[in-house]
Amino acid sequence: MSTFQAPKGTYDLIPPESAKYLAVREAIAAPLRNSGYGYIETPGFENVELFARGVGESTDIVTKEMYAFETKGGDQLALRPEGTASVLRAALEANLHKLGNLPVKLWYSGSYYRYERPQKGRYRHFSQVGAEAIGAEDPALDAELIILADQAYRSLGLRNFRILLNSLGDKECRPVYREALQNFLRGLDLDEETLRRADINPLRVLDDKRPDVQKQLTDAPLLRDYLCDACKAYHEEVRELITAAGVSFEDDPKLVRGLDYYTRTTFEFVHDGLGSQSAVGGGGRYDGLSEMIGGPALPSVGWALGVDRTVLALEAEGVELELPASTSVFAVPLGDEARRVLFTKVTELRKLGIAADFSYGSKGLKGAMKSANRSGARYTIVAGERDLAEGVVQLKDMESGDQRAVGVNEIVAELESKLG
Ligand code: ATP
Ligand code: MG
16 A cells, blocks of 8 residues: 555545536535525534434444444544434534524535445545425425526536436325335345345335346335325425426336435436446435434425535536636746745735736746646736836736736736736
């Protein structure tokens, strides 16, 4: 192992590619900010109990993927594998649900950790932007979240993604379905672990990715046929609202999700250019989660979109994001006096909001011009002793190659009018 190797299953975001990640986070957050969601940030770790209860004891996340550890003080903690349980915990702790203003709408962005088998699009450290609307049961809220995610992806220029939609029923109708599914699963040729899963959480067997399992599930009973009238009406309303917004989706009667807490609306965003790691995001309604972690009944809905896979999806579609140039003006001083003068000019430009950089170290003209080129700056200002004696600097347009003298006292205003 090389000394500088990042841990297995992780990678660093490095310029210039890192700018894409920032832009993706920004693009996902923008529609949320515009729709009443407030920013929330929670710790990178929580008491392990929160995830065991909130994500589900029988989920892969809790049984296999969680980084759980004991602190020197004896606390049992885990690096957060997902965001929803933490956000709900924080909202309950701060009593946000008691301020009489439900739903509490929150968005977040950060790092998540899962001990998984690393492969393209599946990492041990990854990043998500998520949104949660806590404390209201209203199909318009489910629809809002799906529409906002669609808007975020479209604003990035993504086109080849699909929205899969299903309803998982509620505590009235799901148990009936659960039993029907269990009876069906018991008749299949499944390995022991899967049979055990069928006992604890049969719906999750539908999510099994193995082809031999999937083949046996062809005739599995579908929740769709077991929904109670209230769930049916709710789901129909969500579908109508999304359709009216011009957002297309596919009904996927077998869609369940990896976390135990979902009820009713459940959805996933998949991208067809990503191979087996095709889910770029997912979410749904989790009416029972608050009670599962010891809170009051707070019906809620949310999603999390994976930043890493969204970047891969953009690359798969060949979408080039329009990233603002990181540097607009690059200053190349020749000699000590010029250093002082141009450094002052760079500071002034920055104060005006113009992205400017400076040739540091003692490079010669040739090396400094190379840096100027590499910076992507539209303009370079060069000044030597002779220029300063004449009260000018040289302004070079890096696109046309034109160069002309501009007064030292005029250069900032000149650049501001060119770039402003
Ligand atoms: P998968 O079925 O691919 O394991 P998941 O159902 O575990 O996904 P969620 O818990 O719903 O994923 O997380 C939401 C999004 O976060 C996913 O759609 C994906 O984009 C991203 N994500 C989840 N796990 C990883 C990972 N290990 N590496 C990179 N991105 C991930
Ligand atoms: Mg997973």
